[in-house]
Amino acid sequence: MTAPTKPRVAVFKMASCDGCQLQILDAEDALLELAGAIEIVHFAEASSDLRPGPYDITLVEGSISTPEQEAQIREIREASKVLITIGACATAGGIQALRNATGRLEEFVRTVYPTPAYVRSLEDSRPVADYVPVDLELTGCPIDRGELLRAIASLLAGARPRVSTSPVCVECKRRGTVCVVVARGEPCLGPVTRTGCGAICPRFGRGCYGCFGPAQAPGNAEALGRRFIELGLRPKEAADRFRFITGWAPAFREAAARLEEVER
Amino acid sequence: MTHRRVEVPVIARVEGEGALHITARDHEIVDLRLEIYEPPRFFEAFLRGRAYHEVPDIVPRICGICPVAYQMSAIHGFEELFDVRVPEGVRELRRLLYCGEWIESHVLHVFLLAAPDFLGYHSAIEMAKDHPDLVRTAIAIKRVGNDVMELIGGREIHPVSPRVGGFSRAPRRRELEALLPRLEQALERMPGIADLVGSLERPSLPRRAELVAMVHPEEYPMNEGTMASTEGRRWTFAEYETVTRELHVEHSNALHSVIAETGTPYHTGPLARLNLNADHLTPVARECLRRAGLSLPDLDPFSSMAARVVETALAIEEAIRLIRAYEPPDPPMAEVVPRAGRATWATEAPRGTLYHRYDVAEDGTILEAKIVPPTSQNLRHMEEDLRTFVPGVLDRSDEELTRLCEMVVRNYDPCISCATHFLRLDLRRL
Structure with missing residues (x-):
């Protein structure tokens, strides 16, 4: 008899500060326990062992901000059963969305970079859900560790995760x-x-x-x-x-x- | 001639995205480029038009690993420009908050990001199976650093209480004192950790290098001081942009810094601080220095991990001292009246000096912002170290070579989201 396979979990990053992923690393004890129930197969910030999909649960941090990310998020969606976006960047475009709808991207590039031709960026910084269907959005800057761990525990128990919507x-x-x-x-x-x-x-x-x-x-x-x-x-x-x-x-x-x- | 192209997917365990391209023929490097493709986020552009008091909530979003550094460089700069005298006790509370960030960031790097390299694992989670006590000790020390930050700042990632003028709330004495037993336990473990780090077999990289850090007459620098280098250069924060210069190179979204006068790269971070501030080490930190096998001066970038262990001990000792002497600032915040002018300041982020400059209008609106993170100051030196190091190890297997290159980059603990996440090694052997 073969042992039941553990759910394969992946973590990806788009345009962001790494803070939400860090919330996962900061959940140290829970992470070690969770490591018994799941298999983290792709988490570049924590491990150099990066394996290809398919993934059962995928967490995505960061906004879609470059043409490459737009292509990458479609591949990630294809490879993932459940896609959860984590944080203000992935769910709302992040603080870098302050450039959106200003019509000033070019001027922004010139302000920050001496050689604008070297920089490739989309006009807007947008949430992941603008490009692919998302199964659950966990907002926050950064996300709350407890909310994330409860969401993963719910999924492992086969239940639909619930997040508070009160103010x-x-x-x-x-x-x-x-x-x-x-x-x-x-x-x-x-x-x-x-x-x-x-x-x-x-x-x-x-x-x-x-x-x-x-x-x-x-x-x-x-x-x-x-x-x-x-x-x-x-x-x-x-x-x-x-x-x-x-x-x-x-x-x-x-x-x-x-x-x-x-x-x- | 044999032409071989090898793609090794990823230098992991650094913060941010990048790739390393090396083309080599026999024992010579034909081309070497550290490519940063972390997407630009344009902080310096959208800061313009915002109010000075919003900046401590904006800039920490540049990096989730060292948010306090971003807050402190900005806050101190504005306070100097506006001539704000912060209430007594605020200075100490800021240093305590910064100690929390140093402990958290250094322990994350040493144990979760770097130690797996030295012990031959892909990750700390994997390492935990064979070395459960080591990983649990590391987690406990890191946790207490996080808890210092959470208690003062409300949360460890993007703290909410640090404001221009002080804090929106200061913790009570009793709250902080509750951390003392765990800080003391953490300190007891540090010499043993220094022994362990000293016993690890590590590569070495003899090199000439200019190391840059803040110095302070009375203490190991965090929030205050002036700039110094191991080549005898001295400068003030106001002179930062004339003494150093940023270059934009085609293969990188992060800018490279050099010393303006010579056009040569420099190295900032724990190793630089240690070399320039050894007089201000605390007792256990000094013991850790000895037990980790370091003797100063030491310019070898592979000594950086040991330097982080020494600084972790220092930050724990400082935290204990500051908590024992703590008197809550009352009120926790001074009144702030903005004025027009230029704010320049730097503080010592865990991974090196973080410089900010703001040009401010009379009503406190930001007109122009300039942020020079430690990682972008170090990028050129990372490339330089790789150029020096790689020829000597070109006979190794691709897998081994990848691991060694990762270690060279990881010596700098690059927070690549502030400048660049994974590094993909693209190696061509011609």
């Missing part, structure tokens, strides 16, 4: 954290941002800046922006609060655009 505000109420907007008049994206981080920023005395992207039931991002203007922000500053780590996520992108109109 950071709910988390603050649950924890009894004093509201930074009410107590200190500090602009906070908590009412419209998905929780997952554990409401870290309000607990550390500052407003949420939207790392986990728009909550499923976002309330009204534009209305929150108008509240920021009442608190003393200029419309451009209010728009910039949304045009940030997950600024290319549709709910935040639209809010920023409307608030910019107020400026004009």
Whole structure:
């Protein structure tokens, strides 16, 4: 009799800071335990033993930002049973999506690189789901380790992973954290941002800046922006609060655009 | 003439993407290029128009492995320009946070990325099957570094509390003191780890090299100091861009740095810091230096792993000292009033000096940004080391040669997402 084969897991990186993959490495103990239940067959940051697909579970960090990545993500999708995108870059284009829709890529290239001809880049930095079907998106900058481990454990148990879609505000109420907007008049994206981080920023005395992207039931991002203007922000500053780590996520992108109109 | 082309897929366990192309005939290198194809993300471009107080939340996204370094270089630069006097205790808390990052990053590199090379494994996970105690010890030490960061910063990757002016929240004394027992245990393990690293058989690379790091009159440099090199050069942060120069080479999305005057490469990182700051080593760090078999000066890049072990001990000792003396800054943050001008600052990231420059408008809007990460400063020297090293080992098998080239690159602990993930070795033997 042959032993049952373990699910084959792969980790890939597109345009990103490596922080989400590092969350996997930082899950040290869990990783060693998980290593008994799965077989990590492709994880370049951790191992030089890189094997070809097919893969049962594939985790992708990073946004699609170059022509090569566009081709690569299609191959990865072909080779993967379940494709999970991890982090703000893979799910919303990342902070590097601040170049999107500016029409200024060429000027951006010239600003950073002395010889622009050497640089190949797509006009926009986009989420993976813009190119291929994605089975589960785990947002966050970085992702939450617990969410990732629970998602993998669910898949191993044959269940569909579930992620919380409630906003950071709910988390603050649950924890009894004093509201930074009410107590200190500090602009906070908590009412419209998905929780997952554990409401870290309000607990550390500052407003949420939207790392986990728009909550499923976002309330009204534009209305929150108008509240920021009442608190003393200029419309451009209010728009910039949304045009940030997950600024290319549709709910935040639209809010920023409307608030910019107020400026004009 | 035999023409042989070998593709060896991947130099793994570095952060970022790249490839190494070598063409060799007999014992001579015909062509050698370290190619960086990490996609450009244009941070310096989209920073323009943003507010200074947003920068500590933007720049850590350049690198998930050394986010604190990015925050500290930016924050100190703005504070100097705006003439901010931070509350008492903030300086110490920043150093403690940085110690957490050094511990976490160095242990990640030494045990999870580099040690498998020396012990002959593909990964730390594989290594853990034969050396479970070693991997568990490493994980415990790394964990306490991560916990220092999480306690101060809210999370270890992209901390949220560091602000221009101080911290949005300072930890309570009791919270930090709870870390002491684990820090003390970690420190006890360091001399044994130094023995182990000293006993590993390692290649050597005799070379001439200019090593560059910050120096400080009273302490091992992290957040403050001035620049120095092993060739006797001295400069201030404001002079950084005149003393060094960045070059754009066709095969790389990362820029290469050289010393402007000579056009020659330089090497920044733990080995450079150690050579230039040996006077400020703490007692256990000094013991680790001896037990790892290092005697200074030491310019051999293969001594970098031992240098990281010495610095890990130093960071743990510093963390213990800082926690014992800790008084929470109250308030944790000074008021900040922006002004127009130029902010320049560097701090010592785990993998080397990280320089930032910002031109700022009167209302604190960023007009121009310049970020020179340690990896891009080291790239040219990595190529140089490979050029020196490879001819002597060309008679090895392709597999062995790949492993050795990976080790040469990994000496620099390149965070290639800040400049470039895997390195593919494309070797042509003519």
